[in-house]
Structure formats: structure tokens, C-alpha cells
Amino acid sequence: MTVPSHSVPALRSEFGSAIGRHFVSSDQTVVFIERDRSHDVLAWLKDVPGQEFNYLTDVTAVDYRDPERPLEVVYQLRSLGRREDLRVKVALDKRGPLELRSVYDLWHGADWLEREVYDMFGVTFVGHPDLRRILMWETYAEGYPLRKDFPLRGHFSRAEQTRQALAANPEAHYSLEELSIADEYAELPKDMQERLGRGERGFLK
Amino acid sequence: MTLRTVEMALATPGVDAEGHPTRVPLGVSDGDGYREDLGAEHMLVNIGPQHPATHGVLRLVLELEGETVRRCIPHVGYLHSGFEKLGEYRQYNQIIPLTDRTDYLSPMANNVALALAVEKLMGLELTERCKVLRVIACEMSRIISHLVWLGTTGIDLGAFTPFLWSFQERERIYNLQEAWTGARLTTSLTRVGGLMADVPDGWEAGLREFTQTFPKTLTEVDTMFTRNAIWIGRTQGVGALTAEEAINLSLSGPMLRASGVDYDVRKDRPYLDYETYDFDVPIGEHGDIYDRYRTRMEEMWQSNRILEQALDRLARLKGAPINVSDPRVVLPPKSRAMSDMEAMIFHFKQVMEGVKPPVGEVYLGVENPKGELGYYIVSDGTSKPVRWRIRPPSFINLASLPTMCEGALLSDVIAINASVDIVMGEVDR
Numbered sequence: 109m110t111v112p113s114h115s116v117p118a119l120r121s122e123f124g125s126a127i128g129r130h131f132v133s134s135d136q137t138v139v140f141i142e143r144d145r146s147h148d149v150l151a152w153l154k155d156v157p158g159q160e161f162n163y164l165t166d167v168t169a170v171d172y173r174d175p176e177r178p179l180e181v182v183y184q185l186r187s188l189g190r191r192e193d194l195r196v197k198v199a200l201d202k203r204g205p206l207e208l209r210s211v212y213d214l215w216h217g218a219d220w221l222e223r224e225v226y227d228m229f230g231v232t233f234v235g236h237p238d239l240r241r242i243l244m245w246e247t248y249a250e251g252y253p254l255r256k257d258f259p260l261r262g263h264f265s266r267a268e269q270t271r272q273a274l275a276a277n278p279e280a281h282y283s284l285e286e287l288s289i290a291d292e293y294a295e296l297p298k299d300m301q302e303r304l305g306r307g308e309r310g311f312l313k
Numbered sequence: 314m315t316l317r318t319v320e321m322a323l324a325t326p327g328v329d330a331e332g333h334p335t336r337v338p339l340g341v342s343d344g345d346g347y348r349e350d351l352g353a354e355h356m357l358v359n360i361g362p363q364h365p366a367t368h369g370v371l372r373l374v375l376e377l378e379g380e381t382v383r384r385c386i387p388h389v390g391y392l393h394s395g396f397e398k399l400g401e402y403r404q405y406n407q408i409i410p411l412t413d414r415t416d417y418l419s420p421m422a423n424n425v426a427l428a429l430a431v432e433k434l435m436g437l438e439l440t441e442r443c444k445v446l447r448v449i450a451c452e453m454s455r456i457i458s459h460l461v462w463l464g465t466t467g468i469d470l471g472a473f474t475p476f477l478w479s480f481q482e483r484e485r486i487y488n489l490q491e492a493w494t495g496a497r498l499t500t501s502l503t504r505v506g507g508l509m510a511d512v513p514d515g516w517e518a519g520l521r522e523f524t525q526t527f528p529k530t531l532t533e534v535d536t537m538f539t540r541n542a543i544w545i546g547r548t549q550g551v552g553a554l555t556a557e558e559a560i561n562l563s564l565s566g567p568m569l570r571a572s573g574v575d576y577d578v579r580k581d582r583p584y585l586d587y588e589t590y591d592f593d594v595p596i597g598e599h600g601d602i603y604d605r606y607r608t609r610m611e612e613m614w615q616s617n618r619i620l621e622q623a624l625d626r627l628a629r630l631k632g633a634p635i636n637v638s639d640p641r642v643v644l645p646p647k648s649r650a651m652s653d654m655e656a657m658i659f660h661f662k663q664v665m666e667g668v669k670p671p672v673g674e675v676y677l678g679v680e681n682p683k684g685e686l687g688y689y690i691v692s693d694g695t696s697k698p699v700r701w702r703i704r705p706p707s708f709i710n711l712a713s714l715p716t717m718c719e720g721a722l723l724s725d726v727i728a729i730n731a732s733v734d735i736v737m738g739e740v741d742r
Binding site (some may be wrong): 134138163166167170171172173184188191193195211215217218219220221222242243244245253258260286294 | 320357393399433582673675678687691706709741742
């Protein structure tokens with residue numbers, strides 16, 4: 109079966125030029141949408157009768173080996189009622205800002221998934237309530253590991269990585285936000301208060 | 314130096330300058346404001362990353378008001394190994410050992426999922442015997458994974474005996490796993506187009522014996538837990554999520570079904586001919602820990618049913634091939650590779666270059682014990698993937714923890730976290 113999902117013509121008649129090319133691979137429909145209207149299109153797909161893609165299976169990104177090719181943010185949508193899937197992609201030109209509207213307000217499940225894409229690819233999701241690194245630590249300075257220009261062993265030398273790991277201060281592993289919960293902050297040693305006050309978190313440089 | 318010690322002693326509440334404990338006031342008068350302070354103060358509590366109740370290197374920072382959790386901030390990533398990045402530097406068959414190490418409580422199910430994804434990308438049609446053996450692998454994994462969940466959750470809530478029972482049963486499956494693959498944990502069972510090996514002679518009898526005696530243990534655990542007042546008190550109504558919340562949070566597997574959403578990949582997107590097996594999918598009603606427990610217990614019964622049916626089919630397919638007869642993906646037999654020119658060329662290309670799927674991409678989700686495990690593979694026609702994405706069920710299920718913990722008691726956090734059934738190897742990848 110190589111017929112695309114019926115959602116594609118519906119999308120085209122509703123959004124016109126905001127819908128890019130589409131193709132079918134392994135019986136699965138993939139459709140590209142414009143970056144600026146991505147949130148509108150995804151909200152439409154979620155709510156409109158006949159589409160009802162109410163379940164966000166996954167959010168991820170793909171960086172191709174060809175450096176000229178844009179980075180793609182991939183949404184795997186699913187309609188639990190109709191038992192149908194749709195893959196929606198947004199292409200982001202790597203020369204421009206890697207920015208995109210967050211879909212956290214549509215699906216709360218996007219919370220950690222978008223944080224992971226931010227952590228691994230450096231895509232900023234505008235409107236995400238808590239966009240921080242998730243798998244790497246907050247002061248990780250080597251870049252975005254799943255980009256193709258990131259070497260397998262990282263940008264820093266092994267010696268530098270070891271030095272940074274050994275200089276890690278476990279007490280500084282609370283973020284300022286967490287410390288503000290209690291008056292723990294006032295009880296910290298003065299030098300640590302200063303460091304945290306400067307916005308330093310996690311590992312020491 | 315001495316002065317500093319005295320200062321420290323003074324700063325310690327409840328200790329006077331000589332280091333003797335001061336009397337703790339028994340009552341609090343209304344005038345001194347002590348009670349006000351106590352009520353207003355929110356406490357910061359850190360659990361983990363090295364804590365037995367976090368089931369791995371998970372760290373939770375909790376904001377407490379008295380004993381009630383106001384906010385829960387999970388920290389993950391301590392076990393991050395970069396499997397997805399590593400996979401981009403490996404041939405498809407070399408990725409299979411990486412999948413062992415993600416969800417290491419059900420390695421065989423992960424192996425099957427990866428092989429299925431690559432086969433779907435290549436459009437390969439599997440042999441009957443291979444499908445049946447893979448179903449057996451998946452259901453064995455489901456049972457051992459749920460048994461670990463059952464035992465450790467029981468320990469978290471103060472019940473030690475079921476832990477011993479469940480680990481005893483798990484040991485029997487591990488022995489079968491070892492007899493089949495040679496490894497207990499890092500099984501690497503599948504290859505693209507088939508399996509690493511067929512089961513050894515007489516192996517089926519061992520599994521048949523397991524399926525006949527395992528229900529006894531399940532019944533014992535059932536008597537121990539299902540109507541137990543302490544268990545019910547600790548689990549019913551705790552960490553409850555409605556169906557809408559569960560869908561909105563992208564939960565999958567037993568977590569989703571306990572909230573009353575009827576979605577099981579085996580039923581709704583059948584793979585490996587699951588539609589031809591006779592089994593039921595348990596659906597919960599309240600979405601609390603108790604329903605998750607009931608869902609997983611029932612899934613073990615159903616897995617046992619599937620195993621019995623698969624064993625019957627396996628007996629009918631005795632001696633049938635386990636690999637597809639496609640020289641592009643499967644190594645020719647050694648005897649032919651050493652005597653036949655063409656077979657030798659295929660052998661060489663297989664070993665040196667590996668499997669080459671066509672240009673394209675595929676997302677394949679399978680029903681793993683923890684939830685829907687999805688592999689999203691983008692291929693550019695070479696023998697290594699451009700992108701190999703793991704949709705990790707326990708990562709996405711764990712993201713619902715702050716929602717579930719809000720307003721719960723501190724002791725409930727332990728129970729709620731246990732009910733998610735996480736494996737940190739998969740959360741952090």
C-alpha cells in the first residue's frame with residue numbers, strides 16, 4: 109500500500125501552502141509542514157473531527173549526514189479512536205535559528221520529549237514551561253550530542269572530561285529554583301551562594 | 314579551630330554550648346510564633362540517585378509542606394550512554410547488542426523489536442517458525458519483567474515474601490533464556506531476517522513445565538496481595554490518572570490500560586501474527602496503583618496462555634527454517650560458503666558490509682512489558698542508520714511522575730514511583 113493517509117488532502121485544503129511535500133515510506137505517511145504554522149496545524153490535527161490525533165507518540169529530530177540538508181523535527185501522531193498514525197515533520201534550516209513553537213499546551217506528554225530534543229539537537233521550543241537539558245547535566249558545554257558535527261567521543265579531550273568530572277561539586281547539584289523552596293539557600297556556605305547567585309549550576313567549570 | 318567547633322555546636326538545634334541536648338518543648342504556646350513558622354516552611358527533600366526505592370539512578374527533589382508533596386522535580390540522565398549516537402556508527406545487526414542494554418529486564422523483547430523494524434523497512438516476510446519463536450521470546454520477557462516489578466514493588470511497600478517467590482520464577486525463565494541464547498542478560502537473540510539460533514533439543518519441555526507450574530505461584534501472590542488490607546490501603550486511590558490525563562501524558566502499556574484506555578499494540582497493530590493468538594487485554598478502571606497491579610498480574614496470566622499456544626504451534630513446525638532464504642540478509646551456511654563461489658561472495662559482503670535497507674524511514678512500535686517501545690529508523694541506503702531513535706516507554710511514563718505526586722504523601726511517592734515500572738537503562742539510554 110503506497111496510498112497516503114486521507115489527512116494529507118484535508119491538510120492541504122485547510123492550510124494550503126503551509127503544507128509541504130509528503131511521501132509514503134513503509135506504508136507510513138510523512139507530511140512536511142511549515143515552521144511558522146506548525147502549532148496551528150498540530151492543534152487542528154488534534155481536535156478536528158475526522159482527524160483526532162489525540163495521542164502524541166513521540167517527538168524527536170533527525171540530523172542528516174549531508175550538512176546542507178535541514179534538521180527535521182519529527183512528531184509521531186496517533187489517533188487512538190481511529191487507530192491511525194501520521195508522521196509530521198518540520199524542517200529547520202541550520203543556518204537560521206533552530207526555533208519552534210512548543211506543543212506542550214496541546215499534549216503534556218511533550219514536556220520531556222521536547223526537553224530531550226533541545227538537549228540532544230539544540231532546538232529551542234518557544235513556550236515550553238521548563239526547557240532545560242534533561243539527559244546531560246545543565247552546564248554541559250560540549251554542544252548537542254546527536255548532531256552529526258558532534259564527534260562520537262565528544263568535543264573535549266578525555267583528560268578535560270575527566271578533570272571536569274572530578275571537579276564536580278555534589279552540593280551544587282540543586283538548581284537555584286530548588287534551593288529557593290526552603291531556606292536551605294541561606295544555610296549554604298558563602299562562596300557557594302555567590303556561585304549560585306552568578307547563575308552557575310551543576311558542575312564547576 | 315576550637316572556636317569554630319563551638320560555633321557549629323551552637324548552630325545545631327537542640328544542643329547547648331557544651332554539646333548536651335536541650336529539652337525539646339512539649340507544647341507550643343500561641344504567642345511565640347513557633348507554630349506559624351513550622352506551618353509556613355516548605356521543606357526540600359532529596360531522594361536518590363542512590364536509593365533502593367528509586368529503582369535505579371533516579372533522583373527526585375521534593376518540596377514538602379508537612380508530609381504533603383507540593384512539587385516533585387525528577388532528575389534523570391545518570392545512566393546516559395548515548396546508545397542512539399552509537400547506533401549511527403554500527404551496522405544494523407551490530408545494534409542488536411545495544412538494545413539488550415536499554416531495557417535490561419526484557420532484553421529479548423527489545424531484540425525482536427529492532428529486527429522487526431529493520432525487516433519492515435526492507436519488506437521481508439518472516440518464516441513461520443521464526444514468528445512463533447519470537448512470540449515466545451516476547452512473552453517470556455513480559456513475564457520476567459512483570460515479576461521484577463511485582464517483587465520490588467512489594468518490597469517498597471513492606472512485603473518481602475512475594476519478592477522471593479517472583480525471583481524464583483524469574484530464575485527459571487532466565488535458565489531457559491540461557492539455554493537458548495547462551496546469555497542470561499545480554500541475549501542478542503535476533504538477527505535481521507531471523508534468529509541467532511533455534512532452541513536446543515528438549516528446550517520446549519522445560520518451557521512447557523514452566524507454563525504448567527507458574528500459575529501456582531501467581532495464585533499464591535494473588536492470595537497474598539489482592540485482598541490484603543495493607544496492600545489495598547497503600548495502593549487504592551493513590552497516584553490515580555484519568556483516561557484523558559493518561560492520553561494527554563502519552564502514557565503507554567499497563568499504565569495507559571490501568572486508566573481505562575483500551576490500546577494494546579498486539580491487538581491494534583498486530584505484529585508477529587498476534588491476531589491469531591487467543592488472549593485478552595486487561596483494562597483498569599480507576600488508574601491508580603492498585604489497578605496497575607491488577608493489570609500487570611492479569612497480563613502475566615495472559616502471557617502464560619500465549620506461551621502455551623505458541624508451544625503447540627512450535628511442535629507442529631518442528632524442523633522448519635528460522636531464517637528467511639534471502640542471501641542479502643542472512644549468512645549462507647558455512648559448508649556452502651567454503652565450497653560455492655556465489656555463497657562465498659554473499660558471505661563476504663554480509664560480513665564486511667552488513668544488511669543494507671533501502672532509502673526510507675520506518676517507525677515500528679511493539680508492546681513491551683513497560684509500554685510501547687518504538688524504533689524509528691531513517692536509512693540512506695547504507696548499512697548504518699542515519700538516525701536510530703528509541704521511543705522509550707519508561708522515559709515517557711516517568712514524565713508523569715510530577716503530575717501523580719502533586720498532593721500525595723511522602724510515603725505515597727515511593728509507591729507511585731514503583732508503580733510506573735521504570736528501568737533507568739531505558740530512561741537514560
